[in-house]
Amino acid sequence: MGTFLAAGAVGGARRPLAEVQQPKGGGKAGGGGKAALPLSMYGELPEGEIAIEEFERFALDRLRVLKGIDDLKVKGFRPDQMQEKVTELWERHMGAASREERARKDVVSHFVLRLAYCRTEDLRRWLIAQECDLFRARFRELIPSDQRAFMEESQLPFRPLGQADYEDAKDDLAAVAASMGAHQVSNAILRGEVQPGSFYKVPFEQVPDLVATRRVLLRQGWAYVSKDQMSSLVVQPFRAALSKALVVTARRWAAVVAPEEADRLTPIIESLSQRYLGPDFSDPEKRGVVGSVTAGDIPLLVRESFPLCMVSMYGALHEQHHLKHEGRMQFGLFLKGLGLPLEEAIRFWRTEMAPVAPGEKFDKQYLYNVRHNYGKEGQRKDYTPYTCMKIIGSTPGVGQVHGCPYKTFGQDSLRAALSRLQVAPAKVEEAVLKAAAGHFQLACASAWEGKHSCACDSGINHPNQYFEESRKALEGEQGSDGGAPGAAAAGAGAPPKTPAGAAPAATRQLQDVLGSNGAQPSGGAAKVQRTG
Amino acid sequence: MGVQDMMKLYYSRLFPHQEMYKWLAYGNDGKHPRSDAGYFQRREFCFTLDGDIFVRYQSFKDAGEMAQALKDRCPSKIDIGPVYNVDPQRRAAYQGSGQGFSPVERELVFDIDLTDYDDVRTCGKEGHICGKCWPLMAAAIKILDAGLREDFGFHHIFFVFSGRRGVHCWVCDERARKLTDEQRSAIASYFAVYKGQERGVARLALSLDDHPAVKRAYELLRDAFEQRVLPEQQLLMDEQQSQAVLAYLPTDGLRDAVRQRWRGVTDSVQKWEALVEVVEEEAKALEQGNRKAVEGQRARKATLKCLKDIVCAHTYPRLDMEVSKKMNHLLKAPFCVHPKTGKVCVPIDPENAWEFDPEGVATVGSLLNQLNSMTSGAAAAQGHEAWRATDMSTAVDTFRSCFLDSLTAEVKAGLAEKARVAAAEPTLAW
Numbered sequence: 003m004g005t006f007l008a009a010g011a012v013g014g015a016r017r018p019l020a021e022v023q024q025p026k027g028g029g030k031a032g033g034g035g036k037a038a039l040p041l042s043m044y045g046e047l048p049e050g051e052i053a054i055e056e057f058e059r060f061a062l063d064r065l066r067v068l069k070g071i072d073d074l075k076v077k078g079f080r081p082d083q084m085q086e087k088v089t090e091l092w093e094r095h096m097g098a099a100s101r102e103e104r105a106r107k108d109v110v111s112h113f114v115l116r117l118a119y120c121r122t123e124d125l126r127r128w129l130i131a132q133e134c135d136l137f138r139a140r141f142r143e144l145i146p147s148d149q150r151a152f153m154e155e156s157q158l159p160f161r162p163l164g165q166a167d168y169e170d171a172k173d174d175l176a177a178v179a180a181s182m183g184a185h186q187v188s189n190a191i192l193r194g195e196v197q198p199g200s201f202y203k204v205p206f207e208q209v210p211d212l213v214a215t216r217r218v219l220l221r222q223g224w225a226y227v228s229k230d231q232m233s234s235l236v237v238q239p240f241r242a243a244l245s246k247a248l249v250v251t252a253r254r255w256a257a258v259v260a261p262e263e264a265d266r267l268t269p270i271i272e273s274l275s276q277r278y279l280g281p282d283f284s285d286p287e288k289r290g291v292v293g294s295v296t297a298g299d300i301p302l303l304v305r306e307s308f309p310l311c312m313v314s315m316y317g318a319l320h321e322q323h324h325l326k327h328e329g330r331m332q333f334g335l336f337l338k339g340l341g342l343p344l345e346e347a348i349r350f351w352r353t354e355m356a357p358v359a360p361g362e363k364f365d366k367q368y369l370y371n372v373r374h375n376y377g378k379e380g381q382r383k384d385y386t387p388y389t390c391m392k393i394i395g396s397t398p399g400v401g402q403v404h405g406c407p408y409k410t411f412g413q414d415s416l417r418a419a420l421s422r423l424q425v426a427p428a429k430v431e432e433a434v435l436k437a438a439a440g441h442f443q444l445a446c447a448s449a450w451e452g453k454h455s456c457a458c459d460s461g462i463n464h465p466n467q468y469f470e471e472s473r474k475a476l477e478g479e480q481g482s483d484g485g486a487p488g489a490a491a492a493g494a495g496a497p498p499k500t501p502a503g504a505a506p507a508a509t510r511q512l513q514d515v516l517g518s519n520g521a522q523p524s525g526g527a528a529k530v531q532r533t534g
Numbered sequence: 535m536g537v538q539d540m541m542k543l544y545y546s547r548l549f550p551h552q553e554m555y556k557w558l559a560y561g562n563d564g565k566h567p568r569s570d571a572g573y574f575q576r577r578e579f580c581f582t583l584d585g586d587i588f589v590r591y592q593s594f595k596d597a598g599e600m601a602q603a604l605k606d607r608c609p610s611k612i613d614i615g616p617v618y619n620v621d622p623q624r625r626a627a628y629q630g631s632g633q634g635f636s637p638v639e640r641e642l643v644f645d646i647d648l649t650d651y652d653d654v655r656t657c658g659k660e661g662h663i664c665g666k667c668w669p670l671m672a673a674a675i676k677i678l679d680a681g682l683r684e685d686f687g688f689h690h691i692f693f694v695f696s697g698r699r700g701v702h703c704w705v706c707d708e709r710a711r712k713l714t715d716e717q718r719s720a721i722a723s724y725f726a727v728y729k730g731q732e733r734g735v736a737r738l739a740l741s742l743d744d745h746p747a748v749k750r751a752y753e754l755l756r757d758a759f760e761q762r763v764l765p766e767q768q769l770l771m772d773e774q775q776s777q778a779v780l781a782y783l784p785t786d787g788l789r790d791a792v793r794q795r796w797r798g799v800t801d802s803v804q805k806w807e808a809l810v811e812v813v814e815e816e817a818k819a820l821e822q823g824n825r826k827a828v829e830g831q832r833a834r835k836a837t838l839k840c841l842k843d844i845v846c847a848h849t850y851p852r853l854d855m856e857v858s859k860k861m862n863h864l865l866k867a868p869f870c871v872h873p874k875t876g877k878v879c880v881p882i883d884p885e886n887a888w889e890f891d892p893e894g895v896a897t898v899g900s901l902l903n904q905l906n907s908m909t910s911g912a913a914a915a916q917g918h919e920a921w922r923a924t925d926m927s928t929a930v931d932t933f934r935s936c937f938l939d940s941l942t943a944e945v946k947a948g949l950a951e952k953a954r955v956a957a958a959e960p961t962l963a964w
Binding site for chain 2: 174211221222224366397398399402413
């Protein structure tokens with residue numbers, strides 16, 4: 003166990019925040035002394051032994067919380083709107099009998115998940131995103147004096163704004179508050195009812211999230227952060243430390259721990275990370291079998307199984323014989339994910355672009371790009387097909403067609419595009435409504451259902467997953483249509499495949515989580531009382 | 535003589551090596567005892583050679599070595615990359631070792647291209663640039679310059695014509711060079727009020743009450759739109775462009791009223807004035823028609839917002855975000871020559887951004903002509919720096935006065951301070 007968690011925390015020893023987490027007094031460890039704060043920067047390893055069952059159970063409970071947070075975001079909640087729900091998730095899943103027990107569960111589960119989610123860039127990104135949102139919400143739950151104490155303990159001492167500075171910036175501070183819709187705050191500032199101490203002056207580098215969304219006043223390189231935004235100040239160092247630690251952990255895990263623990267912990271750890279992201283298309287083995295798709299298959303597959311974003315890009319490419327760089331990345335990597343081999347990809351792009359980039363021009367300007375996508379040029383990185391989140395996050399400029407059509411299309415063009423795709427009319431309306439409400443992935447799932455006339459249980463979180471689900475559904479249909487006897491019929495009727503091999507306890511439990519959609523499992527955690 | 539043939543002469547007689555070195559060494563020229571002598575050597579240069587061959591990870595010991603390489607290899611383009619933790623030429627030796635090979639410093643850069651404004655330009659498309667669309671670039675320069683200085687507190691900033699259809703901005707303060715990728719993204723987003731097109735209209739991060747930075751930008755852009763963009767582009771004389779503008783109005787009633795008022799008007803500026811009048815009348819009527827003062831004000835603001843939308847949709851800087859987000863993104867060096875146009879990437883003084891003439895930019899051909907027509911006596915008088923007698927001297931002077939001189943002064947002061955601190959430290963040698 004020792005080595006194991008040490009790998010989880012190995013980054014901690016090097017980063018500044020680790021030094022920050024020194025216990026304040028000497029006699030605290032016994033547990034009888036002054037209560038520690040119910041939030042941690044996870045700078046120190048948990049001590050003592052952990053039973054293997056606990057190890058897994060704690061991690062699963064934390065995963066339920068993180069998955070819940072991810073679901074909220076998919077539903078369109080912004081971080082500032084999730085506070086109550088996240089707190090509720092936390093209390094439901096991460097409770098324990100005593101304060102010490104709860105703190106231990108928090109720290110242990112965090113370190114186990116570091117191990118489980120350190121191994122690829124996608125896993126790390128997912129974990130960091132959810133953990134930061136969780137951390138922010140938990141920090142906000144602290145009462146102000148605890149917030150201050152936490153910042154002091156983490157050596158993040160931010161100075162309140164001085165009177166003169168405040169007077170000088172007052173009007174602009176009010177304007178910033180108004181621009182965020184906080185009119186009451188804005189008016190209170192203007193009426194002089196707000197104390198200068200309600201703002202902190204910090205270098206802008208420390209609050210990139212507030213800078214990026216213009217939720218803070220900037221003057222000469224200083225950001226004027228309000229008391230309510232203090233969570234941004236602590237989330238930043240938390241994110242940086244976690245990000246660094248995960249990279250180091252990944253190295254240690256692969257080199258030392260995984261081989262040593264091959265029989266005992268490795269299977270648990272690996273199964274922990276297999277869920278919650280949908281299929282992992284960054285792993286070449288999880289993609290379509292290379293060679294299963296050829297350039298000639300694409301037009302048919304477009305009609306049958308491509309999600310709308312890819313259909314519209316194929317359409318643009320086919321009509322204009324050109325896609326801009328971002329489009330070529332999004333579409334090209336998607337095709338790679340289907341199992342289109344490099345030679346076929348080159349053939350496909352060359353044919354489609356021939357009218358504007360014949361022969362040598364294609365070789366000169368675009369061949370590099372296609373080969374690059376397959377990791378054959380430049381950094382030789384095997385680029386991962388884009389996820390829905392990434393696609394939704396991109397902003398196509400003039401003349402660009404990438405991005406998520408449920409977000410970028412007008413209602414009329416969306417309706418027309420879905421009808422052309424032969425989506426059932428009722429589902430077209432459903433999709434248009436969901437898109438208009440900002441639920442782009444749900445809209446996409448509706449379209450999928452309208453096209454395949456069956457329910458889409460897994461939701462859509464990746465264009466390649468859309469495609470795979472579609473192929474599965476279509477093949478299942480063919481199987482039963484043909485009325486094939488024997489093996490084929492049995493295959494079609496079989497329940498959804500479970501991961502190959504015997505399902506260990508972890509997998510079963512994970513499926514519990516997935517199936518129950520975060521509902522409280524029987525024998526779950528005790529009700530938690532809140533700490534002040 | 536094609537552009538490529540002239541490049542050899544350009545690099546040997548016109549290119550300002552000394553200034554480039556002085557900039558990129560940031561005082562680390564080995565002369566000062568407190569300077570970091572290996573600093574310049576760790577900077578990546580990327581040459582584009584004849585036939586679009588990219589040669590990355592070039593590095594040079596000093597100005598002399600850089601000048602020699604330029605003369606010998608005659609790149610059609612020079613890109614500047616980050617400063618790495620080790621000499622990029624020897625990166626192979628460090629890859630996989632404990633410290634790895636990674637960028638540690640890089641100017642904060644911005645790239646704005648007129649291509650991204652094609653939907654609001656009437657004078658041309660894609661690679662086209664002229665005095666009629668230049669105001670769009672000038673406005674972008676003004677907004678960036680103000681934001682970077684006032685909001686972020688940067689001082690060492692210069693703008694440069696990118697050679698064909700846009701502008702690059704380099705922010706060189708030490709603090710800017712040390713920004714992480716995340717912080718770079720944040721700054722780019724801070725400036726990204728224009729977020730692409732959606733459903734036929736621009737997506738803009740504007741609200742009824744704007745952030746002070748957006749308010750400052752809007753005030754500047756409104757003037758630029760009315761006084762420069764509209765008269766030059768004659769947007770409202772173009773039916774398609776007029777439709778696009780009307781799409782920002784909140785109601786069909788307003789659209790009809792504006793169309794009515796436009797009858798017989800044959801000038802864009804007058805049409806705009808008519809539109810503003812109609813919208814303002816409507817806003818006033820709504821405010822007075824509302825019994826509650828707060829709601830009335832809100833209704834007025836909501837109606838007036840469409841004016842803001844129109845101005846910002848047409849003039850707000852459209853940044854190429856990807857360039858700014860990553861420390862290791864390459865960007866073309868100033869004083870390069872564009873291989874197609876032959877134009878030199880000359881610095882632009884933000885104070886005179888409106889007056890800059892993209893069509894009158896010195897080309898490598900015009901500079902060489904000036905050089906040739908000089909009497910041998912005049913050339914001799916200039917010694918090595920023959921370019922001083924050509925238009926290159928204006929370009930280099932702009933670079934110095936807007937940027938390099940104050941940078942050098944600050945760097946010097948910084949080194950002196952370091953030396954003072956070091957001297958003041960007690961030593962054990964007593």
